[in-house]
Amino acid sequence: IAKEVAKxxxxxxxxxxxxxxxxxxxxxxxxxxxxxxxxxAIRERVFNAxxxxxxxxxxxxxxxxxxxxxxxxxxxxxxxxxxxxxLKDQGGELLSLRYDLTVPFARYLAMNKITNIKRYxxxxxxxxxxxxxxxxxxxxxxxxxxxxAGQFDPMIPDAECLKIVHEILSDLQLGDFLIKVNDRRILDxxxxxxxxxxxxxxxxxxSVDKLDKMPWEEVRSEMVGEKGLSPEAADRIGEYVQxxxxxxxxxQLLQDPRLSQNKLAKExxxxxxxxxxxxxxxxxxxxxxxxxxxxxxxxxxxxxxFEAVLLQQENDHVEExxxxxxxxxxxxxxxxVGMFDPKGRKVPCVGVSIGIERIFSILEQRxxxxxxxxxxxxxxxxxASAQKKLLEERLKLISELWDAGIxxxxxxxxxxxxxxxxxxxxxxxxxxxxxxxxxxxxxxVVKLRVVATREEVSVRRESLVEEIRMRTSR
Amino acid sequence: IAKEVAKxxxxxxxxxxxxxxxxxxxxxxxxxxxxxxxxxAIRERVFNAxxxxxxxxxxxxxxxxxxxxxxxxxxxxxxxxxxxxxLKDQGGELLSLRYDLTVPFARYLAMNKITNIKRYxxxxxxxxxxxxxxxxxxxxxxxxxxxxAGQFDPMIPDAECLKIVHEILSDLQLGDFLIKVNDRRILDxxxxxxxxxxxxxxxxxxSVDKLDKMPWEEVRSEMVGEKGLSPEAADRIGEYVQxxxxxxxxxQLLQDPRLSQNKLAKExxxxxxxxxxxxxxxxxxxxxxxxxxxxxxxxxxxxxxFEAVLLQQENDHVEExxxxxxxxxxxxxxxxVGMFDPKGRKVPCVGVSIGIERIFSILEQRxxxxxxxxxxxxxxxxxASAQKKLLEERLKLISELWDAGIxxxxxxxxxxxxxxxxxxxxxxxxxxxxxxxxxxxxxxVVKLRVVATREEVSVRRESLVEEIRMRTSR
Numbered sequence: 001i002a003k004e005v006a007k008x009x010x011x012x013x014x015x016x017x018x019x020x021x022x023x024x025x026x027x028x029x030x031x032x033x034x035x036x037x038x039x040x041a042i043r044e045r046v047f048n049a050x051x052x053x054x055x056x057x058x059x060x061x062x063x064x065x066x067x068x069x070x071x072x073x074x075x076x077x078x079x080x081x082x083x084x085x086x087l088k089d090q091g092g093e094l095l096s097l098r099y100d101l102t103v104p105f106a107r108y109l110a111m112n113k114i115t116n117i118k119r120y121x122x123x124x125x126x127x128x129x130x131x132x133x134x135x136x137x138x139x140x141x142x143x144x145x146x147x148x149a150g151q152f153d154p155m156i157p158d159a160e161c162l163k164i165v166h167e168i169l170s171d172l173q174l175g176d177f178l179i180k181v182n183d184r185r186i187l188d189x190x191x192x193x194x195x196x197x198x199x200x201x202x203x204x205x206x207s208v209d210k211l212d213k214m215p216w217e218e219v220r221s222e223m224v225g226e227k228g229l230s231p232e233a234a235d236r237i238g239e240y241v242q243x244x245x246x247x248x249x250x251x252q253l254l255q256d257p258r259l260s261q262n263k264l265a266k267e268x269x270x271x272x273x274x275x276x277x278x279x280x281x282x283x284x285x286x287x288x289x290x291x292x293x294x295x296x297x298x299x300x301x302x303x304x305x306f307e308a309v310l311l312q313q314e315n316d317h318v319e320e321x322x323x324x325x326x327x328x329x330x331x332x333x334x335x336x337v338g339m340f341d342p343k344g345r346k347v348p349c350v351g352v353s354i355g356i357e358r359i360f361s362i363l364e365q366r367x368x369x370x371x372x373x374x375x376x377x378x379x380x381x382x383x384a385s386a387q388k389k390l391l392e393e394r395l396k397l398i399s400e401l402w403d404a405g406i407x408x409x410x411x412x413x414x415x416x417x418x419x420x421x422x423x424x425x426x427x428x429x430x431x432x433x434x435x436x437x438x439x440x441x442x443x444x445v446v447k448l449r450v451v452a453t454r455e456e457v458s459v460r461r462e463s464l465v466e467e468i469r470m471r472t473s474r
Numbered sequence: 475i476a477k478e479v480a481k482x483x484x485x486x487x488x489x490x491x492x493x494x495x496x497x498x499x500x501x502x503x504x505x506x507x508x509x510x511x512x513x514x515a516i517r518e519r520v521f522n523a524x525x526x527x528x529x530x531x532x533x534x535x536x537x538x539x540x541x542x543x544x545x546x547x548x549x550x551x552x553x554x555x556x557x558x559x560x561l562k563d564q565g566g567e568l569l570s571l572r573y574d575l576t577v578p579f580a581r582y583l584a585m586n587k588i589t590n591i592k593r594y595x596x597x598x599x600x601x602x603x604x605x606x607x608x609x610x611x612x613x614x615x616x617x618x619x620x621x622x623a624g625q626f627d628p629m630i631p632d633a634e635c636l637k638i639v640h641e642i643l644s645d646l647q648l649g650d651f652l653i654k655v656n657d658r659r660i661l662d663x664x665x666x667x668x669x670x671x672x673x674x675x676x677x678x679x680x681s682v683d684k685l686d687k688m689p690w691e692e693v694r695s696e697m698v699g700e701k702g703l704s705p706e707a708a709d710r711i712g713e714y715v716q717x718x719x720x721x722x723x724x725x726q727l728l729q730d731p732r733l734s735q736n737k738l739a740k741e742x743x744x745x746x747x748x749x750x751x752x753x754x755x756x757x758x759x760x761x762x763x764x765x766x767x768x769x770x771x772x773x774x775x776x777x778x779x780f781e782a783v784l785l786q787q788e789n790d791h792v793e794e795x796x797x798x799x800x801x802x803x804x805x806x807x808x809x810x811v812g813m814f815d816p817k818g819r820k821v822p823c824v825g826v827s828i829g830i831e832r833i834f835s836i837l838e839q840r841x842x843x844x845x846x847x848x849x850x851x852x853x854x855x856x857x858a859s860a861q862k863k864l865l866e867e868r869l870k871l872i873s874e875l876w877d878a879g880i881x882x883x884x885x886x887x888x889x890x891x892x893x894x895x896x897x898x899x900x901x902x903x904x905x906x907x908x909x910x911x912x913x914x915x916x917x918x919v920v921k922l923r924v925v926a927t928r929e930e931v932s933v934r935r936e937s938l939v940e941e942i943r944m945r946t947s948r
Contacts, residue, residue, distance in 0.1 A: 006563045026585040026814060028539050029569050034582050037534035037593065044535075056876055058853040058883035060511035061518075065502050065614050066540060066598060087571075088560040089480045090602060095503050097540075097561075108508050111500045119511065124540060128564060140539050152886035156865075167876065281869040340500060379532040391630075395755040402530055402641065409532035412626035 031131035031139025037376035042363055043356075046172065047122065050144050050354055053168050054120040057160060059146055062119050064104040066126075070094040076103050076336070078299040079206055083127045097126035101145040102300070102333065102351065109149055110340030115347050116150040135325065136361035147351030149337070155271055158304045158332060159278035161352040165308050165328045166284045168354060174327070174362060176311040179287055180244070182294040183272055184301045184331070186253075189265025190292070193258040194236035196229060202299060203227050208241060209295035212309075212326075216241070244291040247276050268303070275304065296331060303332030304350065310362075327355045373429070380407045380472045381432040381448075384421040391415070393436045397446070401434075404465040408434075425451045432468060505605035505613025511850035516837050517830075521596065523645050524618050524828055527638060528594040533620055536593050538578040540600075544568040550577050550810070552773040553680055557601045571600035575619040576774070576807065576825065583623055584814030589821050590624040609799065610835035621825030623811070629745055632778045632806060633752035635826040639782050639802045640758045642828060648801070648836060650785040653761055654718070656768040657746055658775045658805070660727075663739025664766065667732040668710035670703060676773060677701050682715060683769035686783075686800075690715070718765040721750050742777070749778065770805060777806030778824065784836075801829045847903070854881045854946045855906040855922075858895040865889070867910045871920070875908075878939040882908075899925045906942060 028034060035043060054061075073084055073096050085097040098104050101121045109117070122144045131139055146164055148157035162179060169177045187208070191201050207223050216238055223229040223237070243249060250273050259265045272290060279285045296305045308328040330352035337347035367374060383398040385391075391414050401408040409430065411421055418435075425433055435447040435456075446464050449456045450471070459467045502508060509517060528535075547558055547570050559571040572578050575595045583591070596618045605613050620638055622631035636653060643651045661682070665675050681697050690712055697703040697711070717723060724747050733739045746764060753759045770779045782802040804826035811821035841848060857872040859865075865888050875882040883904065885895055892909075899907055909921040909930075920938050923930045924945070933941045 002565070006568075009563075009568050025543060025545070026581065026816075027543065028585075029541055029543060029567055032539035032541070034539070034586075035537040036586075037536055037591075040535045040537060043537075055852050056879065056881045058851050058881065060850040061514045062511055063509040063514060063517075065506035065508070066600075067503055067506070067614075069499060069501065069503060071499070086562040086564065088562045089483070090560065091476065093503055094483050107500065111502075112508075112510075117511075126540075140541075148886070150886070153865075153888045156869075156884075156886040159869075163873070163876070278869060281866055282873045342500075376534040377532050378529050391627075392755055395630075395633075395752060399637070399756045402637070405530065407530045407532065410630075412622070412624070412630040414627045 029139070031129070031133070033133065033138065038374055039360075039364065041374045041376050042367060043360055046356060046360055046363065047144075049171050050168055050356070051120070051122070053164055053171065054144075054146050056167075057118070057146070057164060059118050059120040062105075062108065062121055063123065064098070064101075064108055064121070066124070067095040067097050068104055068107065070096045072096075072107050072340075073099060073103060076298075076300060076339075078202060078297070080127075080297060083129050085126045085128055098123075099127060100125050100298075101143050101353070102147070102298075103336070105145070105147060105149075105351075106333075106336040106349070107340050109337045109347055109349075114149070118146075118148045120144070120146045134361075136355075136358035138357055141357045144354040144356050145351055146354075147349055149347050149349045151348055155274045155278060155304075158350050159275055159282065161330060161350055162275075162279060162288065162306060163282045163284060165306070165330075165352055165354075166282075166287060169308060169310075169327065172359060172363070174310055174359060177287060177308055177327070178289055178311055179306055179308045179328075180289050180291040180294045181272070181275070181304065181306045182291055183268035183304050185264040185268030185303060186259075186272065186292070187295060189259060189262035189268060190237065190240050193262050193265070194240070195233040196237070200227060200229060204229060204237070205295050206297060208237070208293060209297045211241060211293045211295070241293040244289050244293070246285060246288070246290060247273065249290055250276065271303070296329065300333040300336045301331040302334045305329075305331035306352075325358055327358050329353055329355070375429040377409075377428060377430075378407050379409045379428065379430045381409075381434050381468050382421060382425050382430050383408055383410045384416070384418060384433050384435050386418050386435055386437045388415040390436055390438075393441060397434065397436055401465065401468070406465060406468055422449075422451070431472060434464065434468070503613070505603070505607070507607065507612065512848055513834075513838065515848045515850050516841060517834055520646065520830060520834055520837065521618075524642055524830070525594070525596070527642050527645065528618075528620050530641075531592070531620070531634060531638060533592050533594040536579075536582065536595055537597065538572070538575075538582055538595070540598070541569040541571050542578055542581065544570045546570075546581050546814075547573060547577060550772075550774060550813075552676060552771070554601075554771060557603050559600045559602055572597075573601060574599050574772075575617050575827070576621070577810070579619070579621060579623075579825075580807075580810040580821075580823070581814050583811045583821055583823075588623070592620075592622045594618070594620045608835075610829075610832035612831055615831045618828040618830050619825055620828075621823055623821050623823040625822055629748045629752060629778075632745075632824050633749055633756065635804060635824055636749075636753060636762065636780060637756045637758060639780070639804075639826055639828075640756075640761060643782060643784075643801065646833060646837070648784055648833060651761060651782055651801070652763055652785055653780055653782045653802075654763050654765040654768045655746070655749070655778065655780045656765055657742035657778050659738040659742030659777060660733075660746065660766070661769060663733060663736035663742060664711065664714050667736050667739070668714070669707040670711070674701060674703060678703060678711070679769050680771060682711070682767065683771045685715060685767045685769070715767040718763050718767070720759060720762070720764060721747065723764055724750065745777070770803065774807040774810045775805040776808045779803075779805035780826075799832055801832050803827055803829070849903040851883075851902060851904075852881050853883050853902065853904045855883075855908050855942050856895060856899050856904050857882055857884045858890070858892060858907050858909050860892050860909055860911045862889040864910055864912075867915060871908065871910055875939065875942070880939060880942055896923075896925070905946060908938065908942075 077099060084099050087095040124140055125143050126140055131137055165179055188201055191204055196204050207219050210219055220234050223234045224231050250269055253259050254269050279288055294307055307326050309326055332350040334346060334348040338344045383394050385394055394410050398408050398410045431451055433449040440447055444461050445458045446461055447456055448459045551573060558573050561569040598614055599617050600614055605611055639653055662675055665678055670678050681693050684693055694708050697708045698705050724743055727733050728743050753762055768781055781800050783800050806824040808822040812818045857868050859868055868884050872882050872884045905925055907923040914921055918935050919932045920935055921930055922933045
């Protein structure tokens, strides 16, 4: 049936193209969207804030292709691999759209034998997930990644990643937030002392990862029912995953009779303590929570993991702040580059990914609500005329302005009415109008009008550029 | 066989993922590439020049998804449709990667019922072409498009598009260039008076389009041999397509006994005359050539078409400047939006696309040749220490700097040698070093070192931010 449906869809697509216009479905693919100029203006603001932060931390920037060899992506994402978009086999290589920016980054490092880099990468990634577009969940979405690769002293780069998340979320003024932190080694140690068999670590970790969306009871029954974990082991896990706190909790777990006997957990807890010391120096521990229920879905993490959530607090009736979803996440993945190296040479990495789409949804809703008027162009001046037959003069003047670097527009009409030209400025927020008329041409001047105040001054043509610059500089 | 190969490749890909690291082919897909930080630095320069120009002309910006419904792309590209990348049918919609930014733009206009917009769009497009990467021809490449949609008085937006090409190519200092201009109506009129049957217009147009890569003799034999045109018609075309010039040629053709009898050609020539008048006002006719051999490959053009080529002139032995390839192109496409509108309502459009990859190749080669050192970060200051055990103090200081908006880095080592820290600045171009030492901490100062001159000054800690800002502002 699937084959037949595919055949029919293919035929339909071909007919659509050949037979004519009226059969087109006018839409973007499921889970994707266009950005209008207004949305782009908001998007650029957010990008600017993020890029400024990444550059403040000394990052370089790279770019990679939107698709990779299919084999590059295989075996990196665990249960999520089914969400990868494959390209049709049209002869040649088997390709897939990138699922994140981390695996392409690791491939880039291994391919170019780079052992040391701090880079950011902002680009779209693709997941055949169930879209929830009102909540900012798309099939095509941006990731803004910052990663530090290299062999360094422990937890310094890790702490910087958390500092970056803190800076960006503060800068964007999204309201209160919390950054949850855990460590894969602590999780694995915990699984071991709770009696989870080694072979079930990853799948039980996936279950724990669902705790932010499901209550413990459901997660427990998935562990026991679907994944065959013993009820006793599940209950022991249940006790640990409700713990969260700060340095005090780390100290407490370092004394925990079971965990303290486990090598991995001890290593993880030791590093977590060091991390908190650095975060204290950065002055950001107030928004950091060491949280044993944080697991992160992806297979490739090996050490510290973290996730930032926004806290709902606008509604006063809500007693406790409620998480409204993750806006950033990341962690340490020391083994990923080695998977691509022919000799398995490892390059330790830690990085953070900012979930721009959700942030963007929030800001867009805020702009809508505030009725703030957002300009979508930067035009400084409209070149206009009060009389007819002055198109040539308008074109001559605007050409002079463009060549001097002034942002200028002209209406594409031979004889536009002055009123229409002024109205265009009001609508689009152009602050100045340069009006040419027969008298002005004779006198060698241009009338410059300030749209907001309706003030008009006569400016000598040779001083016009300077005058416009002065009046439009902040 | 093809099917078997596909099956084997699929199996190979799966094995690659499951069996282990050593079988990976470490490469990007055919015809694609990564951008290193250095390449990105050059790329951003070019993008900035282009975006600045687009904004100077009052353009808004939009974005669309990287893939479209397959049916959206069908029937738009003529013979080039075979180069479209399809996605695998994984259930749901049939999707294809965008082939250009023009068809998605037309889809966007029709879908949102926009009849009037001036926008730019910079994004990657995909073509399963034969890559020639040294010459800047890729399967994944950027297009930088500027388009004006709307019903306006003739040739004003068209002239602005040519002005934009002129501004960008001048600004990027790529050497001498020539913008060839023609009109699809003139071509169609010419085909008609030469005796080409209506049904062969598009395919003969495709042959003419090859004149920049093939000599006339080969194009002629394609027309006669493959496409079944009469030798007489071909020879008549051969006479016209060698013509190129300016206003004089337009006047001459308006008097041409055959062309002047053809309605389409007359319309096209009349508009071409008007276009040249506007280009004269813009002062750019020196680099514009009305060229009857220019055809452009794509189906959707309906009026003016143009293409900019760089002229080779560095070698003095070459008598006449030789074209080294197209770096921009575009034209008028008044019917495309109507193909998407359920009622066929038309929105006239004209636009230009800048061929960034070729420009980028040229600039990259130029940077290589000049040994110009390009910085890939913007870091203003490295926070360093002269003695051991000062990691905490370095982290405290850098945190203060970050919070004040200073671009700062620190080496991720507990006890780095001062020499290594200074060397890092030399290598990466960081201009300043803020050195903390025990004595400085006691005195409440920081030693600020200028890397280039080795000058060192003591700065009070509370003045450090101001001092760094002053010293790094241009």
